[in-house]
Amino acid sequence: MKKKGKITDIEGKKMAKFSKIPEATIRRLSSYLKCMVDLEGKNEKVASSAVIASICNVNAAQVRKDFAYFGEFGIRGMGYNVKDLKRHIKEILGINREWRIAVVGVGNMGSALLVYKDFLKQNYKIVAAFDLYPEMVIGRISERVGKPVEILHVDRLKEVVSARNIEIGIITTPPQEAQKVADQLIEANIKGILNFSPAPVRTSENVKLRNLFFTSALDNLVYYLSN
């Protein structure tokens, strides 16, 4: 395991502290990672910051600046080794191992996530899905997506989270159910929650939370359209 708050660069020569890395950089890292995965799929070995910038919709100076936080692992005039950079970003983000996930609420949104192929590509494994009415869900989604994972009654959440070593819960319930589900996930000793419902939820101090509000993505787009 790497030391908390520190990481060596690929050559092991330099150290950079994690603590002061801007949130926006962390956010862009996963966009760069996606870019690396795509480039690797196209058999590209090396990518310049300009190429990465173009795919990720940022500028090249930003790419270099972001990577500089973690040590200088590009080669001047050449760019970045795609495979190394991919591995390195995965290490930084902590996705160089499997993360086991439960989805709670299997409506349209939950169903979409159960068959979201990119999760598996990046070590995110949905190992349980819960709903208030599992028998209805099964009827609803089976004809379209098959049965990617057994749909269980939400009453079994705590037991299954523990039995299947689930660390992350995704909330895809209607907004009025979201807080209750968050509380149940916390009670089940989940480590992190990703909330897709449009209601903000509160967690306890030791449970990390990310809200994914679709209106926020539109707000952001509209801000740049307006200004």
Next chain:
Amino acid sequence: MKKKGKITDIEGKKMAKFSKIPEATIRRLSSYLKCMVDLEGKNEKVASSAVIASICNVNAAQVRKDFAYFGEFGIRGMGYNVKDLKRHIKEILGINREWRIAVVGVGNMGSALLVYKDFLKQNYKIVAAFDLYPEMVIGRISERVGKPVEILHVDRLKEVVSARNIEIGIITTPPQEAQKVADQLIEANIKGILNFSPAPVRTSENVKLRNLFFTSALDNLVYYLSN
């Protein structure tokens, strides 16, 4: 209309430039807005930065710093007027008017968006939906969500985008269709694209693009779980 790049504060006394506002601040603004809408729904008139911070999962100093970019419109020792702040953030983001949207690709994800009530609450109006097989979609979603908007064949995209004054296109197709749809949207003179498909798409210079990759949200959560 407010001047591009500048805005007056609520009292009209101070000016703050837009240009240097960090992306992360813009991102948090829409989270604050959501918070204001919720507080307004609960009949709260005033909110302190501590309350806003707690709901939005940031710290209070950050809240004050973010708002300071746009002029000082809190009252010391009192907090922020919820209604004013809501209106002000909407102005800053440019969502103090309706934005007309097309959804392209009506699978699980697209269906979820067609009935996403928060869009309407915030002036985002989906006025058209397209699919390669509209007749199949109608059969698929009608029993569950009714028919929120007519599903049209994607061949009609350009004509309908123009006729219905659509400014934003949301891509919810499978990844292998995403770039083609982006090109069609650009061809139809769309202003902005929100891409929900897991494939990065490229746009022309004058079309703003935001990718919403669900893996990125997980990456971000996992980074903070790991470090």
